[in-house]
Amino acid sequence: MLKRWQKNSTRDFMIIENVRMENFKSHRNTSVDLSTGISIVMGENGAGKSSILEAVSFALFKQHSGKKMEQLIRNNTEKMSVTLTFLVNGRKYRIKRDRNKKSGAQAKLGIMDGESFMPLASGEKAVTEEVKRLLEMDGDLFLNAVYVRQGEIADLIEKSPSEKKQMIGKLLGIESLEKAWKNMKILMDEYNGKKLKLEGRLESLDGLKDDLNSADNDKKRIHKRIQELNEKILKLETEYQSLKDRNEILDSKRSDFEATTSALESRKNLLEKMEVDEKYLRAKVDEIEATEKRMKELKPKIDKLPVLKGMQEAADELKGLKKEEIILNKIIKDINGFRGIITSNESYYHDYLKLESEVCSLQYARDQFAGSRGLMVNYVDRRKKVQNKIEQSMQKVSDVLEKSNKILNTDFDSVEDVETHLKAVKPEVEARVKEAVEDIHKLQTEISNIKIQNKGLETPIKELNQVEDVCPICKSNITPQKREELLKEYTSEMENNRKRSSELGKRLKELKVKKGIFESKSLKIQDINLGIITEYMSAVEDSKKDIGDIDSKVVELKKNLDIFEDLNNDIKTKNKVLEDLKGQYEAYIGAKNSLESLKDPEKYEEDLAKIQYSIETLKTRISSFVDIAGGSVENLQGEINYLEGLNNEYHQLSGAVIQKESFNTRLMETVDGIGKAREKMFEMGLQLETIGYDEKAHEIVKKDLDTKNGLLNDLKGEKQRFKGEEAQITRSIEEIHKKIESYSFDEKKLSGLKDYLKLLDYIRDLYGKDGVQRDLRNLSRPLIEQNTRDFFEKFNFEYSDIKLDEDYDVTIYGPAGQNSLDMISGGEKIAVALALRLGITQTLSGGSLELIMLDEPTIHLDAYRRQELIELLKKMSIIPQMIIVTHETDLEDAADHILRVKKEEGESFVVNS
Structure with missing residues (x-):
């Protein structure tokens, strides 16, 4: 998970040029041009400001706040579309996403080529995947990196350490590990059920083991019979071997007789060849002697x-x-x-x-x-x-x-004149507010009393209308004239009370308006921060x-x-x-x-x-x-x-003469060989007589050998039949073994399942708060700390360093030494919180922060901190493109571009830019 944002990317992140919305939420047809610098989107609550930011996330990743996409379609219309033009790596792209209640959704992505956009991808999934590739992040990471939601700056100051830790973990995507930790419990329960099933199946394994013992006994009995036959066969094979050895001796004599006869013939042929060689060698020796004569003639000249x-x-x-x-x-x-x-x-x-x-x-x-x-x-x-x-x-x-x-x-x-004037004006304004509150309370009390009086008069009038001759107060008999007189008196008194109440109501409204004016003036006076002038x-x-x-x-x-x-x-x-x-x-x-x-x-x-x-x-x-x-x-x-x-001729001739001794030697050896060959032929004749091979005795031995061989084959056939029975029993044993082995597989499977459950339990522990979650925080914290330090240094406060602990609590170091977040001024707290949020954004965006969108960043901040944040945002030239949704008019001074969003009769639109 850390890998998706822990990288040193060299890409340009993103610059938005234009957002066009047609029937998107409350916008019927709105086109918003954006450029680098700070763009302020101004407007009252509910005017449709935040819808512009939501249109950006919807165009890129289909991210939206509605439960269903149809809720994004403007009321009384059938379809909507959002078109986004943006720059990445110096190339211009345009996305258009349409949604029709009847025909469904469509998406297209194009890239600028010359003067027009060329198609790059179409279809919702393909467009989303291509955007992920271009930006190197998914929708969740994009929103966490770029989109600073309402109240996040205030939360980084006011929240407890554990709440801040949880908030930053959610931005980093660590909460998904917590979900995985919870979901793995369901998976482990499923595997525990499989384990119980395997344990029940293995209970029938004992019966198969009994069948295996019985088959083993039968196999032993047959094996004993085979052993008896082996002994008979062995005895007969000994007799057979004796005859076979005698036959082999006779075969050997016959072979020697035939070999000696053949060798005698070969020796005769060799003798004839040596006699031919003798003639050749004698001719060569004569030729060399002639060469020696020529050499004697050449020697004096050379x-x-x-x-x-x-x-x-x-x-x-x-x-x-x-x-x-x-x-x-x-x-x-x-x-x-x-x-x-x-x-x-x-x-x-x-x-x-x-x-x-x-x-x-x-x-x-x-x-x-x-x-x-x-x-x-x-x-x-x-x-x-x-x-x-x-x-x-x-x-x-x-x-x-x-x-x-x-x-x-x-x-x-001068500041002194302002301070003197404030000392005089502030108590006066506060006194006016207090006086107005007291007057309003008096009027409200009087109006309430009149209403109670009129409520009390309604009962006697009602009774007089119901009973004609009885007084509703004293219950005595009255005349019709007296009854009319009482009705007139009660009705007149109620009418006077209504008039008085109406007059008092008008005065009450005037007092409330007056009180509002003085309260507004009091709040503005409280916003005056003369202390900052001393610092400047x-x-x-x-x-x-x-x-x-x-x-x-x-x-x-x-x-x-x-x-x-x-x-x-x-x-x-x-x-x-x-x-x-x-x-x-x-x-x-x-x-x-x-x-x-x-x-x-x-x-x-x-x-x-x-x-x-x-x-x-x-x-x-x-x-x-x-x-x-x-x-x-x-x-x-x-x-x-x-x-x-x-x-040269002399040396060539001398080479031939050198061979003279060789030819003489060969000639002598050939003559000697002829004599030896004749002696060898005589010895071979004597050897044939010594072998004494008898062909008839050899035939008798062959017949006896065949008889023994027939008996031996009969015994071997009987042995083979028993071998077949033994093989059949062996196959039965193998079948039983296979069944047992199948149960053995189940045993291994059960063992593996138990090991797997242990592994799942170990992995679940890793995914817990003290496992990978903590490691990811520890890995990400140095990156966030460094990026936070870089941003904080750009605010030019007199601090040398800034550190984050494991809970992302901030410690800063300055001229006075080490300080916690509670020990620094409100303006410095705002600077630290903004630097920390930008540091997180820088880390998530892979070190390439070019775009940030802030939705009501000053919300939930008191007047002083709100003013300090506004001053910091005015300095934010460190980020190429910043889009701020706000209703704070003071932020207009920081803007390079201002967009004013209004809403009339349910339709949002931009009035100027």
């Missing part, structure tokens, strides 16, 4: 090849050494040049280093003052902000004085001290900036000189680096001498090769290539 190759290698080496000689001569020339550059630029190099060191020192000194310019900008900006704060506070003082003068119908310029003036004095401190800092910073500019100019001058010396400095560094990269310059001259010596040595070596070769060779490479061809 001996000259190493001398010619040595001559060529020496010539190549001489060529390489001459190249190295050229390179070393160039390097030695460069070294002498580098030394000359270093000598001519050394003084410039030292001047450059010294000047560069001075520039670094100056730059370090300048860096000590580099932050002065940024500090100067910050102090100037701070001074503007403090000055704006002073102007805002003075404006607040002016606003309170203006409001007080408006209420008192005066034109005072105190803030002004503190701000003026801040400006003094800032000005002194600015003077000091200006001195630092002058030093900074002097250092900067000095650095520029020295950098110009450095730029002029840079060429000589870089020439010195380049020559020095080049010289250092050569490591040991003297070594190059030594290397040059060595190479020159090697050149002379190689020339002598080449001369000796020419002498050995018998003179110089004009085409040295061609001669080398020709001799290498002869050398």
